[in-house]
Amino acid sequence: MKYVDEFRDGVLARRLAAAIHAEAAPERRYHLMEFCGGHTHAISRYGIEDLLPGNVRMIHGPGCPVCVLPVGRIDNAIDLARRPGVILCTYGDMMRVPGSNRLSLLKAKAEGADIRMVWSTLDALKLARDNPDRHVIFFAIGFETTTPPTAVALKQARALELKNFSVFCNHVLTPPAIQAILDSADGSERLDGFIGPAHVSTIIGSRPYESAAAHYRKPVVIAGFEPLDVMQAVLMLVRQINAGRFAVENQFSRAVTRAGNEKAQALVAEIFELRDSFEWRGLGMVPHSALRIRDEFAAWDAEKLFDIATLPVADNKACECGAILRGVKKPADCRLFGTICTPENPMGSCMVSAEGACAAHWTYGRFRDAQKKKDKQPA
Amino acid sequence: MKITRKDFPRPLDLKTGRIDLSHGAGGRAMAQLVEEMFLAAFDNDLLRQGNDQAAFAVPPGRMVMSTDSYVISPLFFPGGDIGSLAVHGTINDVAMAGARPLYLSAGFIIEEGFALADLARIVQSMAKASKEAGVPVVTGDTKVVERGKGDGVFINTAGIGVLPEGMAISGDRARPGDALLISGSLGDHGVAVMSQRASLGFETEIQSDSAALHGLVAAMLDACPSGINVLRDPTRGGLAATLNEIARQSGVGMVLREAAIPVKEAVRGACELLGLDPLHVANEGKLIAICDPAQAETLLSAMRAHPLGRDAAIIGHVVEDDHHFVQMETAFGGARVVDWLAGDQLPRIC
8 A cells, every 4th residue: 555555664673673772772771652542553453562672662642532530430431321302423533532421422312312423524514514403512523633622513613603513622741741751750761752743743732842951851752653653762762862862853754834724723722621630531630731721712611611520530559551651550550450350341541442451462562472481481 | 835815815015014012922913923924935844834944964074053133224235125135144144164054043123114025025035045055044033112212124144054074274273385375356235235325325236245155165175175264254344354354363374465455446536535444344245265375276266257256365364473463564565464444434334
């Protein structure tokens, strides 16, 4: 497949692996966090860990919007969907995410709530136009990448004077989350560098990472989601760490500029404003880490139209998602992993979506744990 | 029983007519539908007797029986429709035992208001598939449900076949060292159906691979009468689900080579766009075979000589593994688990 196979070439991968092996100093530690679930998925699906030296370790970050959404907000969505006359629509990933009492949108749908899966915000608008006697709520989630389409939908709703459409906004921001990880207990010491987001950076550019890189003295390399992108970014990080540098470098130059997509940024700024604080599953309350709809668009803001209160819901006490997201623990260190917590029955945020650290390890990498256990046993 | 115009003065209106509740009520309207629609299309000696059952002689050997219900949406898709699928799918389930399929039954649950023209198109396609496969529909049933209680039409088919004595093909017979073969490219059916879903609406040249595989199975058994241990068609859940099922049944693990697995460019492209793994996408005209490694090349040649196995390939082998992992050496140079699909990729694909 053109423009895809080029970035998955096994021969080039081995060449990059050889360069990483040659340049990574054996006595040094390279703990690199890939922030995005897209990278986590690529690393697991293509078996990239098999190509890296033992002291180059990938730590899977919280960059999966489905995973970090707090249970209380899912409860809110289920509550909205159950109200008379409401059609709640959202992206497919959200359907199976469990809220309180093991309820999910999928289960609420089975109980009779009208919940639809959409592929774009335009589908949601169309649903509202096609069902004038119903109120259509778009359950909006995602990082900076999915925010502009929600902004477009809100603008169109206003232009069309749609009275039966609103958005339940849960858009979150990447740079404050990176900062929260680095500010957490020994977070800064445990991490030696970051692979920066791919698609998010096409919107916000590479500039927003510069202050964190300089302040915490951690190199950042923005990389694409293809496996060769990740390998090349690892090599670039190894080189920066060896040289004692902590710059923001851009491996994904085919799509990302320093300034990003200024048109999209302006659109988002016109419609959304910063929340003082927002809860992230696994990270807790993170200041200025999410967006809400500005008052000018209150007529299309489900949070203002409907009376909803978000209650904090604690994860299972044994769940190690917080420690896994900070790089303190690995999925297999959690005693829930693979026992009662699996992708079919996720207990914590990291198991919720295929892009979560635990789900990716369970789905693609768990044979390594079995192998390690076997290797440890005396012959 | 002879069909005469005298019984039904006006023929079924296949242009603008619709199914109504009387078509399932046991009266004259139902008799007319059965005669003019189903009997006319499936016509054979056993059906023509007009009984509620078919009586036939049983050949020597063991009998094989299977049943499947078809609820696919949309009813018509590139490369087939619910009718041909209902014939192919059940024939394949019977054939995967190594059996020769003999007869089918067909049960229709039709929603009030369904266009007779669409029903005729489906029934004729079903009859054509059954005639081409040489497996007649010998008994059937029709029910009509009120508008809103069904979705157009649902079809159930059951099939029976005969298995020669001594044939032992079963999902629990994969042994470490066995070779793993696939009869052709993966994901065609799932992608063809998805392309027709209103909410997705993308264009593709891909056609469903829906086909009856008993001819291919017969050719394979001719070439390797004793070396084939497992046959299965990777339908819902795709190759990944099928191999995990067999790994668990047989108590073994498997190792695949990604580079050897045939997937068409257009299918890869669609999966890439939709965020799907072709190994999880449904097939309706492919089979996997697990065989004695010494006979793998012979079997591969026999498969490639058959029109439905032209793109057959050896894609991996069976290993000893207490965890029953299906692993894959990625084309990129790493390794990963090929797991069951979690949740539902897309409902009502067959």
